[in-house]
Amino acid sequence: MTTLRPPRALLLDHGGVLMRSVKHPERMDDFAARVHALTGPSSGLDRAAVLADITAGKAAYRAWKNGSVRTPAPREIRHRELWEDFIAADWPPAARALVGAEASWLCRELVLAESDRTVAPGMLETLRLARRHGVRTGIVSNTLVGALNRDLARRFGTDPLLDVQVYSDETGRRKPDPEMIRLAARALSVDPSECWYVGDNHDRDVVCGKRAGTGATILMRPADRRDPHARPRADAEVADGTELLDLLRTALTRHDTGLTPGQEAAA
Secondary structure (H helix, E strand, O other): OOOOOOOOEEOOOOOOOOHHHHHOOOHHHHHHHHHHHHHHHHHOOOHHHHHHHHHHHHHHHHHHHHHHHOOOOOOOHHHHHHHHHHHHOOOHHHHHHHHHOHHHHHHHHHHHHHHHEEEOOOOHHHHHHHHHOEEEEEEEEEOOOOHHHHHHHHHHHOOHOOOOOEEHHHHOOOOOOOOOHHHHHHHHHOOHHHHHEEEEHHHHHHHHHHOOOOOOOEEEEOOHHHOOOOOOOEEEEEHHHHHHHHHHHHHHHHHOOOEEEEEEHOO
16 A cells, blocks of 8 residues: 555545435436416416426536636636526526525535435544544535535534535535635645545546645545546545545654554564
8 A cells, every 4th residue: 555644634525425425316306396386377488498407507617617627726616606607598588587585405415416425435434533633624515505515514523523614515616626625724724745636536526635735635436436547646546435534543653653564563
């Protein structure tokens, strides 16, 4: 396993690192029915059309995110923009204005309908290990509804173990803009070079960590889903939270004992 200098701060992506998701596409029909009911019968929209536009709008948003990842400082979409311009662009003016006015609530309900989330195996233990060793911790994540992630942190008990949470919808920036990591580092009174940043996506996370000058950028992704040709390379790769826990424990142990890897093996 790669040996890294121990961090003063451990920064994590949210989805795919701290949390695991189980998608529920079957719930989108019910969500579309609720949006249809919100627009009312006078809108002239039918339920099938609303579902089709939500599906198409989500696909357009996904393509927009993937395209903007190549820019130096991508921005996050605004809730009203997603609903008025990506989903309801061709709806009657009154219906379009209505979903625009309710856009933040609709984004929250959309995210809740899409998937269920829980803390990934090994991640609570990783946060607790960091806390015991005085390593500051935080979240740096692209997300449509950061407030929902804050609610999840309180629900699953990670909130007391997190010193800062930086979300794209709250800052207006998206990774790989390095300012996302720099914001978290400043909040923790550390330099990015003293941080580990752990993400599950190369274009957004590894590139962001490298641009920010983190002490280590770590890709969390199963071995069979990694791109061997991706550049720049992560400083370390782990399959899951359990491997991240081992990586952090090894770095902290070697630092505490003052042993080099060879000395530790001989001890």
